[in-house]
Amino acid sequence: MKVILVGFGVIGRGVIKVIKKKREYLKKKYGMDIKVVAICDSSGAAIDERGLDLDLALEVKRKKGRICEYPGKGVTLPVTEVIRSVEGDVLIEVTPTNLEDGEPARTYIIEGFKSGKHVITANKGPLALYFQELMSYAKKYKRIFRYEASVGGAMPIINLARETLAGNEIIEIKGILNGTTNYILTKMEREKLDFDTVLKEAQELGIAETNPYQDISGLDTAAKIVILANSIMNMNVTIRDVKIEGISRITPEALTMANKGGYTIKLIGEVKRNKLEVGPKLIPLDDPLNVKGSLNVAKLYTDLAKEVIVVGRGAGSIETSSAILSDIINIYLQTSRG
Amino acid sequence: MILLDLELKDSPGELLKALTPISEMGINIHSVIHLREKKSDGKVPVRIVLEDLDEETLEKIVERLEESGIVVTKVNNKVRKMDIDVVVIGHVVDTDIRDTIDRLNKYGLVVDLDLTMPHPFKESSARMRIIVDSKNLEDLCREMEKLSKEKDLLFIKSF
Numbered sequence: 001m002k003v004i005l006v007g008f009g010v011i012g013r014g015v016i017k018v019i020k021k022k023r024e025y026l027k028k029k030y031g032m033d034i035k036v037v038a039i040c041d042s043s044g045a046a047i048d049e050r051g052l053d054l055d056l057a058l059e060v061k062r063k064k065g066r067i068c069e070y071p072g073k074g075v076t077l078p079v080t081e082v083i084r085s086v087e088g089d090v091l092i093e094v095t096p097t098n099l100e101d102g103e104p105a106r107t108y109i110i111e112g113f114k115s116g117k118h119v120i121t122a123n124k125g126p127l128a129l130y131f132q133e134l135m136s137y138a139k140k141y142k143r144i145f146r147y148e149a150s151v152g153g154a155m156p157i158i159n160l161a162r163e164t165l166a167g168n169e170i171i172e173i174k175g176i177l178n179g180t181t182n183y184i185l186t187k188m189e190r191e192k193l194d195f196d197t198v199l200k201e202a203q204e205l206g207i208a209e210t211n212p213y214q215d216i217s218g219l220d221t222a223a224k225i226v227i228l229a230n231s232i233m234n235m236n237v238t239i240r241d242v243k244i245e246g247i248s249r250i251t252p253e254a255l256t257m258a259n260k261g262g263y264t265i266k267l268i269g270e271v272k273r274n275k276l277e278v279g280p281k282l283i284p285l286d287d288p289l290n291v292k293g294s295l296n297v298a299k300l301y302t303d304l305a306k307e308v309i310v311v312g313r314g315a316g317s318i319e320t321s322s323a324i325l326s327d328i329i330n331i332y333l334q335t336s337r338g
Numbered sequence: 339m340i341l342l343d344l345e346l347k348d349s350p351g352e353l354l355k356a357l358t359p360i361s362e363m364g365i366n367i368h369s370v371i372h373l374r375e376k377k378s379d380g381k382v383p384v385r386i387v388l389e390d391l392d393e394e395t396l397e398k399i400v401e402r403l404e405e406s407g408i409v410v411t412k413v414n415n416k417v418r419k420m421d422i423d424v425v426v427i428g429h430v431v432d433t434d435i436r437d438t439i440d441r442l443n444k445y446g447l448v449v450d451l452d453l454t455m456p457h458p459f460k461e462s463s464a465r466m467r468i469i470v471d472s473k474n475l476e477d478l479c480r481e482m483e484k485l486s487k488e489k490d491l492l493f494i495k496s497f
């Protein structure tokens with residue numbers, strides 16, 4: 001299985017580490033041999049049709065910061081050109097999320113389909129803005145498109161709903177899909193600190209990003225809700241259809257007030273027919289949605305199985321990469337059959 | 339069989355207050371079931387099982403119970419009245435809390451109010467419990483949205 005990796009940041013490097021770690025296991029269990037034939041970042045690419053040396057690639061990135069400095073095999077070609085010209089089975093797209101126009105990921109994904117590659121992404125931008133378009137490209141070029149890591153990181157949800165719960169109609173999904181805001185609210189509640197103090201601390205610890213706007217405004221959760229609505233509830237919506245409220249107005253007093261009534265406050269994303277909403281909600285203290293720290297959780301209401309609840313890590317390099325690996329294995333199993 | 343789910347206050351005589359009007363109307367009560375442990379707010383959920391009744395008699399019973407201040411949450415498993423909680427953040431008091439409550443009372447009934455003493459310049463918060471007919475829930479939400487825009491209040495709801 002030949003893999004092209006676009007994006008060599010936190011997740012891209014995690015994917016490479018996971019592939020390295022699981023190499024023997026994948027050979028034994030599935031007879032699958034993964035060759036990474038190209039790795040791209042914003043500087044260009046390293047290309048080797050016989051498979052790159054993954055340790056060397058990680059070292060070049062760590063020391064020089066630019067993958068195009070990979071000895072002998074580094075190039076400064078545009079990424080679209082690499083996707084088009086390098087022969088590969090799967091494109092893994094993990095460039096930064098852009099919720100304005102989905103670029104550059106949207107172009108890369110489309111280019112992947114056009115040049116005959118299956119595509120895996122962890123990127124919410126193109127999915128939340130151009131879901132139908134991307135699906136139609138996958139269909140037109142008869143390629144597989146998977147994106148488990150885009151919602152809930154390592155927490156299984158998309159493939160869980162579509163494959164494990166196959167046959168069930170998903171009626172409603174409700175959950176905490178952003179670890180940063182959950183961390184902040186949990187900390188404010190426990191230590192009675194105000195929002196700004198906890199945010200600053202979270203940034204210092206590297207839990208919140210330097211620009212936390214997408215997280216605390218609810219935009220990140222909204223993008224994930226849209227992906228769930230489109231991919232497992234057959235809706236046709238974009239992020240502009242979501243009613244969004246963030247958490248920056250939540251105070252420790254409000255949390256105490258909620259506690260006195262038997263509740264906590266969580267940033268909840270919710271989707272059902274006629275309702276697409278992100279905002280702070282009162283959640284009963286003994287409710288399974290009351291998970292702490294930076295955990296993610298989702299409750300799915302289905303017609304047959306009724307409630308199903310999943311909890312897991314919504315971010316992290318290796319954790320998120322595990323979801324990408326499950327997509328790789330799935331594509332391998334689907335395409336190597338018969 | 340007819341199932342009536344009630345929420346009673348946790349004080350002596352409450353159950354009798356619910357059962358008396360029913361038996362006065364000559365209706366057979368099959369059983370009384372305590373549904374769960376007492377809830378955190380001190381209310382006791384109870385289910386009463388009655389003989390089969392026509393719509394009209396059933397409606398009459400529910401009305402009589404409600405008149406005597408008993409909350410009928412479900413009739414035959416269909417939600418009738420809901421208890422909802424909201425925490426409100428903003429200049430809750432300065433934006434005329436009386437008016438806020440009056441406007442919510444058009445669609446439901448604010449039965450409980452808890453306020454933090456507001457700091458003159460900072461936003462404060464309040465918690466309200468509202469009982470609402472399930473058919474009025476949407477209107478109540480719309481009123482909250484209006485209040486939220488007009489008075490810059492944030493309503494954090496339990497549903």
Ligand SMILES: NC(=O)c1ccc[n+]([C@@H]2O[C@H](COP(=O)([O-])OP(=O)(O)OC[C@H]3O[C@@H](n4cnc5c(N)ncnc54)[C@H](OP(=O)(O)O)[C@@H]3O)[C@@H](O)[C@H]2O)c1
Nearest residue numbers: 007008009010011041042094095096097122123315316320
């Ligand atoms: N981090 C998480 O825990 C997590 C969890 C779930 C999903 N995701 C999603 O996964 C994706 C990647 O996240 P990340 O944390 O790995 O981000 P990141 O650390 O910022 O890495 C982004 C990578 O993309 C490269 N890149 C930027 N612009 C590019 C362009 N125009 N062409 C080619 N490559 C470009 C960057 O190149 P340089 O190295 O040259 O700057 C970098 O290698 C995002 O969409 C994110 O939302 C992340």
